[in-house]
Amino acid sequence: MVKAIEWIDGKVIMLDQSKLPFEVTFIECTDYRKVAEGIKKLWIRGAPAIGIAAAMGTALGAQDIKAGNFNEFMEALEPTFNELLSTRPTGVNIRWAMERVRSFLMRRRDEPVDRLKKLLIEEAKRILEEDIEVNKAIGRWGAEFIKDGDTILTHCNAGSLATGGYGTATAPIFAAKEQGKRFEVFVDETRPVLQGARLTTWELMQEGIPVTLIVDNAAGTLMKMRKIDLIIVGTDRTARNGDVANKIGTYTLAVLCKEHKIPFYVAAPLSSIDFSIASGEGIPIEERGPEEVTHISGRGDSIQIAPDGVRVRNIAFDITPHRYVTAIITEKGVFRPRDLKKLIRDDVNLEKLRIRPAAILSCNREPRRSYKTSSRGR
Amino acid sequence: MVKAIEWIDGKVIMLDQSKLPFEVTFIECTDYRKVAEGIKKLWIRGAPAIGIAAAMGTALGAQDIKAGNFNEFMEALEPTFNELLSTRPTGVNIRWAMERVRSFLMRRRDEPVDRLKKLLIEEAKRILEEDIEVNKAIGRWGAEFIKDGDTILTHCNAGSLATGGYGTATAPIFAAKEQGKRFEVFVDETRPVLQGARLTTWELMQEGIPVTLIVDNAAGTLMKMRKIDLIIVGTDRTARNGDVANKIGTYTLAVLCKEHKIPFYVAAPLSSIDFSIASGEGIPIEERGPEEVTHISGRGDSIQIAPDGVRVRNIAFDITPHRYVTAIITEKGVFRPRDLKKLIRDDVNLEKLRIRPAAILSCNREPRRSYKTSSRGR
Numbered sequence: 001m002v003k004a005i006e007w008i009d010g011k012v013i014m015l016d017q018s019k020l021p022f023e024v025t026f027i028e029c030t031d032y033r034k035v036a037e038g039i040k041k042l043w044i045r046g047a048p049a050i051g052i053a054a055a056m057g058t059a060l061g062a063q064d065i066k067a068g069n070f071n072e073f074m075e076a077l078e079p080t081f082n083e084l085l086s087t088r089p090t091g092v093n094i095r096w097a098m099e100r101v102r103s104f105l106m107r108r109r110d111e112p113v114d115r116l117k118k119l120l121i122e123e124a125k126r127i128l129e130e131d132i133e134v135n136k137a138i139g140r141w142g143a144e145f146i147k148d149g150d151t152i153l154t155h156c157n158a159g160s161l162a163t164g165g166y167g168t169a170t171a172p173i174f175a176a177k178e179q180g181k182r183f184e185v186f187v188d189e190t191r192p193v194l195q196g197a198r199l200t201t202w203e204l205m206q207e208g209i210p211v212t213l214i215v216d217n218a219a220g221t222l223m224k225m226r227k228i229d230l231i232i233v234g235t236d237r238t239a240r241n242g243d244v245a246n247k248i249g250t251y252t253l254a255v256l257c258k259e260h261k262i263p264f265y266v267a268a269p270l271s272s273i274d275f276s277i278a279s280g281e282g283i284p285i286e287e288r289g290p291e292e293v294t295h296i297s298g299r300g301d302s303i304q305i306a307p308d309g310v311r312v313r314n315i316a317f318d319i320t321p322h323r324y325v326t327a328i329i330t331e332k333g334v335f336r337p338r339d340l341k342k343l344i345r346d347d348v349n350l351e352k353l354r355i356r357p358a359a360i361l362s363c364n365r366e367p368r369r370s371y372k373t374s375s376r377g378r
Numbered sequence: 379m380v381k382a383i384e385w386i387d388g389k390v391i392m393l394d395q396s397k398l399p400f401e402v403t404f405i406e407c408t409d410y411r412k413v414a415e416g417i418k419k420l421w422i423r424g425a426p427a428i429g430i431a432a433a434m435g436t437a438l439g440a441q442d443i444k445a446g447n448f449n450e451f452m453e454a455l456e457p458t459f460n461e462l463l464s465t466r467p468t469g470v471n472i473r474w475a476m477e478r479v480r481s482f483l484m485r486r487r488d489e490p491v492d493r494l495k496k497l498l499i500e501e502a503k504r505i506l507e508e509d510i511e512v513n514k515a516i517g518r519w520g521a522e523f524i525k526d527g528d529t530i531l532t533h534c535n536a537g538s539l540a541t542g543g544y545g546t547a548t549a550p551i552f553a554a555k556e557q558g559k560r561f562e563v564f565v566d567e568t569r570p571v572l573q574g575a576r577l578t579t580w581e582l583m584q585e586g587i588p589v590t591l592i593v594d595n596a597a598g599t600l601m602k603m604r605k606i607d608l609i610i611v612g613t614d615r616t617a618r619n620g621d622v623a624n625k626i627g628t629y630t631l632a633v634l635c636k637e638h639k640i641p642f643y644v645a646a647p648l649s650s651i652d653f654s655i656a657s658g659e660g661i662p663i664e665e666r667g668p669e670e671v672t673h674i675s676g677r678g679d680s681i682q683i684a685p686d687g688v689r690v691r692n693i694a695f696d697i698t699p700h701r702y703v704t705a706i707i708t709e710k711g712v713f714r715p716r717d718l719k720k721l722i723r724d725d726v727n728l729e730k731l732r733i734r735p736a737a738i739l740s741c742n743r744e745p746r747r748s749y750k751t752s753s754r755g756r
Contacts, residue, residue, distance in 0.1 A: 021685035186691075189671070189684070191569060191593040197671075197684040205685060212689045215569040215671055217594050217627030221696035224629065249595030251602065255637045256630060293567070293575075293593055296674050298683040303676030306567070306575040307399035307583060311590045313564075318599035 001174070002160045002203050004049045005056065007125050010063070012056045016043045017161055021202035022299045032061035032080050039087040039094070046162020047236060047272070048131050051093030054084045055124040058101050062120045070109045073116060077105075092237070096271070097127060131164035134269045135171045137331035142172025142232065142267060143179060145327075145334065145357050150183045150229040153219060156247035157195040158234020158267060159203045168267040169234040170204070172329060177209060184210045186228065190247060191216055192292040192314060216249050223260040231257055232265045232329070238273045242322030242337020243280030248315055254324035263326040263360050270330050275344050280319035288314045327355055379552070380538045380581050382427045383434065385503050388441070390434045394421045395539055399580035400677045410439035410458050417465040417472070424540020425614060425650070429471030430506045432462045436479050437502040440495050448487045451494060455483075470615070474649070475505060509542035512647045513549045515709035520550025520610065520645060521557060523705075523712065523735050528561045528607040531597060534625035535573040536612020536645060537581045546645040547612040548581070550707060555587060562588045564606065568625060569594055570670040570692060594627050601638040609635055610643045610707070616651045618722075620700030620715020621658030626693055632702035641704040641738050648708050653722050658697035666692045705733055 006013045012029040018041060019025050027043055029035045035057030038044050044053050061080030067073035081098055088094060104123050108116060146152065158169035166174055173185060185204055190196035197213055204211040214222065222228050231253055237245045244250070244266050257264040277283060290312035295302050306312075322337035332343065333354035342348050384391045390407040396419060397403050405421055407413045413435030416422050422431050439458030445451035459476055466472060482501050486494060524530065536547035544552055551563060563582055568574035575591055582589040592600065600606050609631055615623045622628070622644050635642040655661060668690035673680050684690075700715035710721065711732035720726050 022682070189569070191567070191595055194683055201688045202685045205688065210689075212691050213671060213684055214691050214693075215594075215626065217569055217625075217630060218691065218693050218696075220630030220633060221626065221693055222691075224696075247595075248593065248599065252595060252598030252630060252634060255598060256633055259633045259637070293591060296676065296681065296683065298674065298681030301679070301681050303674065303679050303681050304400070305572050305674065305676040306591055307580045310579045310583065311588070313590050313592050313596065313600075315592075315596050315599055318596075318602075 001165055002206055003165055004044055004046070004161045005053055005128070005164070007056055007059075007121065007128070012053070012060055014038050014044050014053065015161070017045060017199065018042050020161075021198055029057075029060065032057040033083065035060060036083045036087050039084070046157065047093040048163040048168075048269070049161070050088060051097040052124070052128045052131060052164050054087075054094040055097040055101055055127045057084050058098070059120040059124040062117050065113070065117070067113050069113070070116070073113045074105065100127070128164040132166055134271075134331040135163055135166035135168060136175070138168055138267050138269065138329050139166060139171030139175030141331075141334050142265065142329040143175035143181075145230065145263070145265065145329075145360060146172055146176040146181060146183055147229070148181050148183070151186060151227055152183060153186045153188065153222075153228045153231045153253070154200060155188045155196060155231075155233045155250055155253055156190045157199040157203075159200055161199050161203055162234070167203075167234075168269060169232045170200070171267060172232060173204070173209065174207065177207065184212065186212050186214055186219075186222065188216045188219060188249065188253075189213060190249060192248075192296075194296070195247070219253055220256050223256050223262055228260075228262055230263045230265060232267055235266050235268045235272050236317060237277075237283055238266065238268050238328065238340070239277040239279050239282060240273065240275045240341045241279045242325055242328060242340050243283070244268070244320040244322070244325060245280065245283045245285070245317050246320065248318050251318040251320045251324075254320040257326075258324055264324060265327055265329055265334075266320075266325055267329045270332065270343070273330070273340060273343075275341070280321060283319060285319070286316045288316050290314055326360060379543055380584055381543055382422055382424070382539045383431055383506070383542070385434055385437075385499065385506070390431070390438055392416050392422050392431065393539070395423060395577065396420050398539075399576055407435075407438065410435040411461065413438060414461045414465050417462070424535065425471040426509050426541040426546075426647070427539070428466060429475040430502070430509060430542050432465075432472040433475040433479055433502040433505045435462050436476070437498040440498045443491070443495070445491050447491070448489075448494070451491045452483065478505070506542040510544055512649075512709040513541055513544035513546060514553070516546055516645050516647065516707050517544060517549030517553030519709075519712050520643065520707040521553035521559075523608065523641070523643065523707075523738060524550055524554040524559060524561055525607070526559050526561070529564060529605055530561060531564045531566065531600075531606045531609045531631070532578060533566045533574060533609075533611045533628055533631055534568045535577040535581075537578055539577050539581055540612070545581075545612075546647060547610045548578070549645060550610060551582070551587065552585065555585065562590065564590050564592055564597075564600065566594050566597060566627065566631075567591060568627060570626075572674070573625070597631055598634050601634050601640055606638075606640055608641045608643060610645055613644050613646045613650050614695060615655075615661055616644065616646050616706065616718070617655040617657050617660060618651065618653045618719045619657045620703055620706060620718050621661070622646075622698040622700070622703060623658065623661045623663070623695050624698065626696050629696040629698045629702075632698040635704075636702055642702060643705055643707055643712075644698075644703055645707045648710065648721070651708075651718060651721075653719070658699060661697060663697070664694045666694045668692055704738060
């Protein structure tokens with residue numbers, strides 16, 4: 001399985017995703033500044049992955065510190081925290097990772113400095129391992145909803161590359177593959193930044209999964225042709241009512257799924273569900289500069305595709321209201337969006353809240369499976 | 379107004395669209411072979427425009443012919459017909475233009491050869507003028523459906539560049555501008571070939587129309603934000619039941635319009651309505667090679683954006699079933715899709731069949747206009 005980031009022999013090894021899919025280059029970081037550079041320059045991207053990178057960067061930064069006691073150690077570590085936090089100011093996961101590391105240290109203020117340095121490495125590695133465990137659990141729950149012979153559509157990259165490993169939207173795909181299921185995956189190219197075309201195709205091809213690239217415009221007609229059985233996407237942030245913020249284009253896919261009675265799943269680790277936000281209206285939507293639209297990067301270069309001076313509106317994410325979401329796949333099970341808010345209750349009965357594949361199949365009133373089988377000849 | 383093709387002083391002048399929007403270069407054709415090369419190399423594209431080019435190419439070819447009588451003249455003209463027909467074998471409009479020119483000549487078999495050569499030039503110019511007249515009529519009918527303050531979304535290029543002038547989908551936009559209406563246009567970039575980003579933005583900017591470029595993925599969320607009031611697209615071919623074949627992505631827009639109760643208009647000259655075809659199922663859908671998806675052309679170059687060897691499905695057009703089409707704008711008026719088939723009846727009462735803007739407004743049950751006005755502050 002592709003690894004976006006690892007800790008090996010006292011170094012952080014980062015796959016340079018800015019060169020994918022044309023060059024597979026690993027960058028060895030022996031200094032926290034190199035890790036920060038990697039986050040800034042998008043050698044590593046994806047919310048969980050940059051959280052892990054920030055934790056590993058801190059551990060790396062700690063190794064060079066000369067300090068006589070805990071307070072001196074923490075003070076010397078401050079520039080590391082600050083530089084990593086400044087790399088992607090809006091990155092929720094970097095802040096989360098820095099807070100976790102800081103409170104981890106605070107609880108161990110009586111340990112000698114040399115011991116703290118070692119513990120910090122262990123904690124960073126644990127953050128990576130926990131992320132993989134969460135994703136594997138998403139995979140186990142989600143794979144139940146993939147049937148033999150299915151064609152799955154995914155959007156953007158919520159794969160191994162965006163996480164510690166295994167991915168979120170891709171986790172059910174990898175798990176279904178391990179279970180020996182036969183299926184195909186269609187990947188939307190995902191303009192403007194083309195994470196689908198550049199990253200998701202590549203990482204699924206590495207695992208020998210049959211993958212077909214399409215332009216975003218083709219998803220609708222493929223659904224009408226009954227070539228898509230289900231959609232799985234990731235999420236940047238999901239509100240407690242189940243409204244999903246994700247890469248631009250996700251909402252369009254959800255509307256198309258409703259129109260064609262195709263299940264629309266969102267793979268969301270619990271850490272991406274923001275229980276403090278009541279609905280999608282509370283999630284700020286980033287609008288970015290025009291260059292991502294007017295210029296396209298590819299193998300070795302970037303080219304201009306639109307007239308000089310054209311006005312552009314580049315909305316980076318969209319909100320899919322919960323009523324379009326069939327189910328949300330978490331590490332604790334698969335739930336109806338409306339049940340998400342119950343997950344934080346002390347008396348929650350997960351077993352009762354979880355939904356089973358049979359509940360989804362009965363939603364599809366049209367005889368999709370038999371149609372599909374008879375049109376397989378192409 | 380931008381002119382894709384003109385006949386000036388015995389020459390065919392063609393705007394080289396393959397270099398747009400970065401270079402505005404005109405190619406002078408003094409030989410029919412140059413015209414054929416232009417159609418082949420996509421210096422000129424768009425169904426009506428290449429029909430006009432083929433007619434002008436024939437007129438050009440005729441001038442060099444030395445023939446003593448009508449039969450010798452027609453025989454000598456055969457290679458010109460054949461070469462032009464072979465440029466884009468599936469181009470319905472080239473065949474249509476060649477048949478029109480041939481039957482025009484057959485009806486004048488008694489004229490002297492020198493006179494036929496002159497008449498042929500006049501006929502080619504008439505084909506261009508008639509196309510512009512048709513488009514202007516589409517513009518007049520369609521502009522009634524554009525209100526002051528509207529934002530219009532269009533897809534691909536069904537503009538001046540694709541026709542003799544004025545365009546089809548753009549005609550109501552140009553007419554509304556001439557009527558002094560204030561409005562904005564959003565243009566979908568239209569992957570894979572990016573006709574929206576490269577051509578439609580450019581030609582609307584030439585006319586001083588406020589235009590904003592978006593990626594195809596952004597249309598859905600803009601509709602949810604109530605930033606789009608109506609959609610106008612062109613069509614490559616429309617069946618007599620009103621099912622519309624057009625550039626890939628059109629169907630997705632139509633589904634989004636239904637979901638958001640936004641009118642979805644198709645500008646279709648009667649020549650693009652194929653009354654011999656009962657429904658969209660009878661329209662063959664072209665699938666093209668993978669390079670349009672894996673590589674993108676831009677200023678001066680083309681770059682690769684997907685992994686080597688990735689499997690691609692590149693469906694060039696889609697069918698929008700008539701139930702998603704609010705109305706079809708023709709040169710004879712604006713009609714419900716279900717009424718198209720009545721247009722060829724001898725006893726048709728056009729006035730009775732035509733629909734008025736008031737009929738559309740009453741379809742939008744939600745108070746869209748007042749909402750729009752109050753959110754104009756951005």
